[in-house]
Amino acid sequence: xxxxxxxxxxxxxxxxxxxxxxxxxxxxxxxxxxxxxxxxxxxxxxxxxxxxxxxxxxxxxxxxxxxxxxxxxxxxxxxxxxxxxxxxxxxxxxxxxxxxxxxxxxxxxxxxxxxxxxxxxxxxxxxxxxxxxxxxxxxxxxxxxxxxxxxxxxxxxxxxxxxxxxxxxxxxxxxxxxxxxxxxxxxxxxxx
Numbered sequence: 001x002x003x004x005x006x007x008x009x010x011x012x013x014x015x016x017x018x019x020x021x022x023x024x025x026x027x028x029x030x031x032x033x034x035x036x037x038x039x040x041x042x043x044x045x046x047x048x049x050x051x052x053x054x055x056x057x058x059x060x061x062x063x064x065x066x067x068x069x070x071x072x073x074x075x076x077x078x079x080x081x082x083x084x085x086x087x088x089x090x091x092x093x094x095x096x097x098x099x100x101x102x103x104x105x106x107x108x109x110x111x112x113x114x115x116x117x118x119x120x121x122x123x124x125x126x127x128x129x130x131x132x133x134x135x136x137x138x139x140x141x142x143x144x145x146x147x148x149x150x151x152x153x154x155x156x157x158x159x160x161x162x163x164x165x166x167x168x169x170x171x172x173x174x175x176x177x178x179x180x181x182x183x184x185x186x187x188x189x190x191x192x
Contacts, residue, residue, distance in 0.1 A: 001026050002025050002026065002040050002041075002187060002190060002191070003025075003026045003027070003028065003038060003039050003040055004020055004025055004026070004027050004028075004039065004040060004041045004042065004043060004186075004187070004190065005027065005028050005029070005030040005035060005036060005039040005041070005042045005043070006020070006027055006028075006029055006030065006042070006043045006045060007030050007042060007043065007044045007045065007052070007056075007065075007080070008029035008030060008031050009031065009047075009051075009052050009055040009056060009059070009061075010047040010048060010051045010052050010055060011045040011046050011047020011048070011052065011079060011080075012045050012046050012047065012173070012175060012176070013029060013043075013045045015045070015173075015175035015176060016043045016045055016077075016175045016183075017029070018175075019174075019175050019180055019183045020183060022180060023180050023183060023184060023187070025183075025187055030042060031059065032059055032061070033059075033060060033061055033064035036064055036065075036068050039068075039072065040072065040073070040190040040191070041072055041073035041074065041075070041166075041186065041187070041189065041190035042065075042068060042069075042072065042073070042074045042075070043074075043075045043076075043077065043080070043186070044074065044075070044076040044077070044079075044080030044083055044084065045077055045078075045079070045080055045175070046077050046078030046079045046080060046136070046173050046175075047078075047079045047080075048079055049079040049080075049082035049083050049088075049092065049104065049139075050092045050093075052079055052080070052083055053083055053092050053093030053094060054093060056083075056093060057093050062093060062095065065095055066095055066096070066097060069084075069095060069097040069167060070097075072166065072190070073166035073167070073168070073186065073189045073190040073192075074095075074097065074166070074167050074168070075167075075168040075169075075170070075186045075189070076098075076167075076168070076169045076170070077170050077172070077173055077174060077175065078136065078137075078138060078139065078170070078171060078172065078173055079139075080169075081100075081102060081139055081141070081169035081170060081171060082094070082102045082104060082139050083095055084097050084098045084100075084167060084169050085098055085100045085101065085102040085141075085169070086098060086099060086100065086101070087100075087101040087102070088101070088102050088103070088104060089101070089103070090104070097164075097167055098148055098162065098164050098167050098169055099144065099145050099146030099147055099148040099164055100141050100142075100143065100144050100145075100148050100162050100164075100169060101141070101142045101143045101145075102139045102140070102141055102142060102169075103139060103140045103142045104139050105137050105138075105139065106138065106139055106140030106142075106158070106171075107135060107137075107138050107140065107158075108137075109137065110136070110137050112137075113134075113135055113136040113137060113138070114135050115132060115133065115134050115135065116132075116133055116135070116154065117130035117131065117132050117133075118130060118131050118133050118152060118154070119131075120152060120181075122151065122185065123181040123182065123184075123185055124181055124184065125181075126181070131179060131181065131182070132177050132179060133160070133172040133174075133177075134172055134173045134174075134176045134177060135160075135171060135172050135173075136173060136176075138160075138171045138172060139171050140158050140159065140160065140171060141159035141160065141161070141162050141169060141171065142159070143159075144159060144162050146164075147164050147165065148162050148163070148164040148167075149162065149163055149164070150162055151163050151168075152170075159171075160172060163189075166189045166190065166192060168185075168186060168189060170182065
């Protein structure tokens with residue numbers, strides 16, 4: 001049985017656990033280093049990246065999360081993508097696991113949040129069935145280098161998803177839609 005953790009320091013972690021449950025995947029909330037034991041993967045949810053980072057420091061989670069990410073799959077959504085990145089051009093706690101630079105709030109403030117249908121060829125039926133992506137105060141992946149690769153761009157060329165081995169970063173919130181294909185894709189990554 002696959003067991004995926006969801007970092008539960010701040011943000012919309014409950015929504016991720018609901019999606020995992022709906023697709024038959026066991027999940028556990030992660031608040032302390034010991035909670036990582038026995039997991040096949042970890043989701044770092046959206047929320048506020050600075051708060052997530054500071055709480056991870058307070059709970060001595062930074063180094064255990066880095067070590068976990070060297071052996072297991074981690075998916076960062078929105079703020080989680082920021083937390084996974086190596087650079088955000090500002091001083092804040094980061095895991096520095098992915099070869100990506102992320103720009104916080106790249107599309108504007110809360111009132112500038114938007115939704116868009118995207119063709120996502122690597123998802124099941126991704127070319128024939130668009131994926132409805134929800135962007136809330138979303139970051140943009142400004143650059144991808146080293147071992148990271150671009151997975152998805154908006155029509156204007158903005159990078160909104162990247163992958164590096166079993167690490168996945170998305171600027172949007174798949175847990176806020178009825179479409180579970182990104183969660184299923186992450187489950188496959190945990191087994192690769």
